[in-house]
Amino acid sequence: GEVCSPTLVSFMCCKFQRIDVSKQMSLPMDIRLPPEILKKLQMQSPEPCKPLSRMSRRASLSDIGFGKLETYVKLGKLGEGTYATVFKGRSKLTENLVALKEIRLEHEEGAPCTAIREVSLLKNLKHANIVTLHDIIHTDRCLTLVFEYLDSDLKQYLDNCRNIMSMSNVKVFMFQLLRGLAGELKLADFGLARAKSVPTKTYSNEVVTLWYRPPDVLLGSTEYSTPIDMWGVGCILYEMATGRPLFPGSTVKEELHLIFRLMGTPTEETCPGITANEEFRSYLFPQYRAQALINHVPRLDTEGIDLLTTLLLYDTRKRISAEASLRHAYFLSLGEDIHSIPDTASVFSLKDIQLQKDPGHRSSFDCFFPNSGRGKNRRQSVF
Amino acid sequence: MELQGQWWKGQLAGDIYHALRCKELMLPVYKGQSPQLSLRRYFADLIAIVSNRFRLCPAARHLAVYLLDLFMDRYDISVHQLHMVALSCLLLASKFEDREDRVPKLETLNSLGCMSSMNLELTKQGLLHMELLLLETFHWNLYLPTAAHFIEYYLSIAVSETDLHDGWPMVCLEKSVLYMTKYADYFLEVSLQDHAFLRFAPSLVAAACVASSRVILRLSPTWPPRLQHLTGYTWEQLLPGVERLLM
Numbered sequence: 001g002e003v004c005s006p007t008l009v010s011f012m013c014c015k016f017q018r019i020d021v022s023k024q025m026s027l028p029m030d031i032r033l034p035p036e037i038l039k040k041l042q043m044q045s046p047e048p049c050k051p052l053s054r055m056s057r058r059a060s061l062s063d064i065g066f067g068k069l070e071t072y073v074k075l076g077k078l079g080e081g082t083y084a085t086v087f088k089g090r091s092k093l094t095e096n097l098v099a100l101k102e103i104r105l106e107h108e109e110g111a112p113c114t115a116i117r118e119v120s121l122l123k124n125l126k127h128a129n130i131v132t133l134h135d136i137i138h139t140d141r142c143l144t145l146v147f148e149y150l151d152s153d154l155k156q157y158l159d160n161c162r163n164i165m166s167m168s169n170v171k172v173f174m175f176q177l178l179r180g181l182a183g184e185l186k187l188a189d190f191g192l193a194r195a196k197s198v199p200t201k202t203y204s205n206e207v208v209t210l211w212y213r214p215p216d217v218l219l220g221s222t223e224y225s226t227p228i229d230m231w232g233v234g235c236i237l238y239e240m241a242t243g244r245p246l247f248p249g250s251t252v253k254e255e256l257h258l259i260f261r262l263m264g265t266p267t268e269e270t271c272p273g274i275t276a277n278e279e280f281r282s283y284l285f286p287q288y289r290a291q292a293l294i295n296h297v298p299r300l301d302t303e304g305i306d307l308l309t310t311l312l313l314y315d316t317r318k319r320i321s322a323e324a325s326l327r328h329a330y331f332l333s334l335g336e337d338i339h340s341i342p343d344t345a346s347v348f349s350l351k352d353i354q355l356q357k358d359p360g361h362r363s364s365f366d367c368f369f370p371n372s373g374r375g376k377n378r379r380q381s382v383f
Numbered sequence: 384m385e386l387q388g389q390w391w392k393g394q395l396a397g398d399i400y401h402a403l404r405c406k407e408l409m410l411p412v413y414k415g416q417s418p419q420l421s422l423r424r425y426f427a428d429l430i431a432i433v434s435n436r437f438r439l440c441p442a443a444r445h446l447a448v449y450l451l452d453l454f455m456d457r458y459d460i461s462v463h464q465l466h467m468v469a470l471s472c473l474l475l476a477s478k479f480e481d482r483e484d485r486v487p488k489l490e491t492l493n494s495l496g497c498m499s500s501m502n503l504e505l506t507k508q509g510l511l512h513m514e515l516l517l518l519e520t521f522h523w524n525l526y527l528p529t530a531a532h533f534i535e536y537y538l539s540i541a542v543s544e545t546d547l548h549d550g551w552p553m554v555c556l557e558k559s560v561l562y563m564t565k566y567a568d569y570f571l572e573v574s575l576q577d578h579a580f581l582r583f584a585p586s587l588v589a590a591a592c593v594a595s596s597r598v599i600l601r602l603s604p605t606w607p608p609r610l611q612h613l614t615g616y617t618w619e620q621l622l623p624g625v626e627r628l629l630m
Contacts, residue, residue: 109489110471110510111518113478116525120479123524124406136523138515140508 065093069137072100072146083114088149091134097149098134102142115143163243164360167299170240172355175331175338176347177236181229182322210255211235211245215266216316218252218259219279227316230325234311241300243360253283263312264290271314303330400536403528404586404615410527413581417455419465423578426451426469429497431575433470436495437487439477441571445529447476448575454520466503471513479525530574533589538567540609541593547603559600566596570628583624590614591624598629 065071071092078086078099087100103115122133135146158165165173210218214231238246247262249255260266265288266274274280294305307330310320320328326339337350347353417423427448434444450472454460460468470492477486493504521527542559553559570592574580580588590610597605606618 105511108511109507110474110514111478113483113486116475116478116518116523119518119523120525123522124526140511 066135067137069139069144071135072098072137072144074100083112089146091146099147099149101145101147103145104142106141111143115145119145158240158243161358162360164358165240165243166356166358167241167301168356169358170237171304171331171334172347172353173240174233174237175326175334177233178322178326179347181233182326210249210252211247213255214316215256215259215271215314218256219277227319227321230311230319230322233322233325234308237300237304237308237311238297241297241304256283257285260285260288262291262293262296263314264288266314274314301330303328303332306330396536400533403532406526407528407584407586410585411453411521413452414456415578415581418459419455419462420578422462422465423452423455424576426465427575429466429469430473431572432497433473433487433492433495434477437477437485437491439473439481439485439487441531441534441568442529443473443477443480445531445571445575446480446525446527447473449527449529450476450517450521450525452578452581454517457520466501467505467509467513468517470503470505471510471517474510475514475517475525528585530571530580530585530588530592533586534567534571534592537589537593537610537614538564540613541567541596542602543607543609546607549601550603559602562600563593563596566599567592570595573628577627579627580624586614587616587621587624590616591621591628594618594621595625595628598625 072089073092075088075090075097078088080086084101084103087102089098089100090096091098103112105112119133119136122131131150132148133145134148137144137146212232212235214228217228235246247255247258249258264270265285266280268275293308294300297305297308300308307320307325307328310318310328311325313319331338335350335352338347338353341347341349430447430451431444434447447469451469454468454472455465474487474492489505489507489510492498498504518525542556542563544553544556546553546559548554548559571589574588574592583591593610593614594606606621611617
C-alpha cells in the first residue's frame with residue numbers, strides 16, 4: 001500500500017514563490033463573487049449551531065459553485081498513477097488555473113487513507129510556502145482535490161534558466177524551502193500516533209527518486225525523522241547552485257557509492273553505529289576520504305558551503321534543523337526583518353527581497369546560444 | 384503501537400505536545416444535545432469492542448468515539464443508522480490514526496459475530512457515503528487531539544524513584560511503572576464511557592487518569608510538582624475529573 005508521511009508531503013507541498021501573493025486557505029483572494037454572496041458567506045458560522053443545519057449551509061456554498069465538478073474545466077493531464085491522476089484546470093468561478101487531483105475510489109473501501117491524511121494535514125497548515133487546497137469534490141467514483149496551480153516547480157525553473165540560476169535567487173529559494181519545512185509542517189503529521197515510514201512512491205504512484213535520500217534511509221532506516229528532509233534540502237541547494245543533481249544514482253548501491261565518494265565513506269566517528277550496520281558491511285565500499293565541497297560548488301560562498309556541509313552530515317543528530325538553518329550566517333544578507341514576517345505572508349512582502357534575472361534565463365540566453373538545448377528533460381524531480 | 388510511533392520519546396516531543404495543546408483549544412463545541420444521548424454509552428462500547436477485536440490503537444478508538452459524539456450532537460439519527468455511523472467513525476478514525484495495514488477490512492468486519500447478531504452489514508458504498516458525510520461535517524480535519532493523544536507523554540514521568548509508596552521508598556520501580564500503565568489505560572477507557580468527560584479538555588482528562596492511578600497505587604505526593612509542571616494542571620483543577628473517574 002501507499003504510505004503518507006511528512007517527507008512525501010513536505011516535498012509535495014513546499015513551493016517556491018516567484019510573485020508577491022498573499023494567500024488565504026479557503027477562498028482565493030481574488031475570487032469574483034457578487035457582494036451579497038460574499039456577505040452571506042461571512043455570516044456563515046463555521047460550525048452549524050443546531051442539528052440539521054448542514055443541508056442549508058451546504059446549499060449556500062454549492063450555490064456559488066464550491067464542491068461541484070462543473071465549476072472546473074479540465075485543460076490537460078499533468079500526471080497519472082494508480083492512485084490518482086492530476087489535471088491542469090481552470091475555475092469558472094475565479095478564472096484561475098488550478099490543479100485537479102482525481103483520486104479513484106472504485107478499488108477502495110470508503111475514503112482512501114492517503115486522501116484523508118493529506119487533506120487533514122493541509123487543512124491544518126496555513127503557510128505562504130505550502131500549496132493551497134481550494135476545494136474538495138466527491139462523486140461515487142472519484143474524489144477530486146482542487147489545488148492552486150503552481151506554474152513552475154524547481155525542475156521547470158532550472159530548465160527555464162538552462163541550469164544557471166543567479167546565486168541571490170538560490171538563497172531566496174532556499175530560504176523559502178526551509179521556511180516551509182520549519183513551520184508547522186514538520187509537526188503536522190507527528191502529534192497523532194500513526195505509521196511513519198519513508199515513502200517509496202509519489203502521490204501519483206511513481207517510484208520516488210533515490211537522489212535526495214540520506215544514507216541512513218538507503219541503509220535501511222525506516223523511521224521517519226525530520227533530518228531526512230534536511231539531507232534532501234542539501235541536495236537541492238547543490239543542484240540550484242550547480243545546475244546538476246548532486247547524487248544521481250539509479251540503484252541504492254550506486255546512490256550510496258556516489259555519496260561516499262564525495263562525502264567520504266562513513267566511519268564510527270562521522271556516523272556512530274555504522275560499523276554495526278549489516279547492510280553497510282555487506283556492500284564492502286572502499287574507504288573514500290571526504291572531498292572539499294568548495295571544489296564542487298565553486299559559485300557558493302563560504303557561508304553557503306558551511307550550510308551545505310551541515311545539511312549533508314551523516315550523523316542525524318548533528319545534521320542541522322530547518323529552524324537552525326534559517327538562522328545560518330548564509331541568510332544574514334537577507335536582513336533581520338525576514339524572520340518576523342507572519343507564516344501566511346510571502347517573503348516577497350518585504351521590499352528588499354526581490355528576484356534577480358537569472359544569467360541563463362531563456363530570453364537572454366537565446367540571443368547568444370539560439371540552438372542550445374542542453375540540460376532539458378534530464379532531471380528527475382522530487383517535487 | 385509500534386516503536387516509530389512513540390513521538391513522546393523523540394527530540395520533537397516538547398514541540399509536538401505544545402502543538403497538540405494548541406489544537407485542543409480549537410476543538411469544536413460539544414453541547415450534549417443529541418436526541419439519542421441515552422444510547423451514547425451503548426455505541427461507545429460497540430466502538431471499544433470492535434476496536435479491541437482489531438487491536439486498533441487507543442488514539443483511533445478515542446478519536447472514533449469523539450467523532451461519534453460530535454456527529455450525534457449535530458444530527459437526529461435513527462438507531463439503525465447509528466450503528467452504521469458508529470462503525471464508519473471507527474473505520475475513519477482508524478484510517479487516520481492506525482497503520483494502513485491495521486485498518487479493518489469490510490469483509491472481516493462484516494463476518495464478526497456481533498455484526499450478524501445485530502443483523503448489520505456495512506457495504507462499500509454505504510461506508511463511502513457515511514465517511515464522506517463525516518468528513519464534510521468535520522471540514523475534512525481529523526487532527527483532533529483526544530486524551531489518548533496526551534497520556535503517553537504524561538506517563539513518561541508518571542512514576543519516579545523519588546515517589547513514596549504508602550509513605551515509604553518504593554521497593555520496585557519497574558513494577559510501579561507497569562501498574563501505572565495498566566491503571567492509566569483502565570481510567571482512559573473509563574473516561575470513554577461517560578460523555579460527561581467531554582466537559583473537560585482532553586489533556587485534563589489524560590492528567591486526571593494519571594492522577595487517579597497515583598491515588599489507587601498509593602503513590603505520594605499524589606500530584607508532584609514535576610507532573611504539575613508538565614501538564615500545567617494543579618491538583619485542584621484535576622479534582623473534578625479525578626472524582627468522576629474514581630466514582
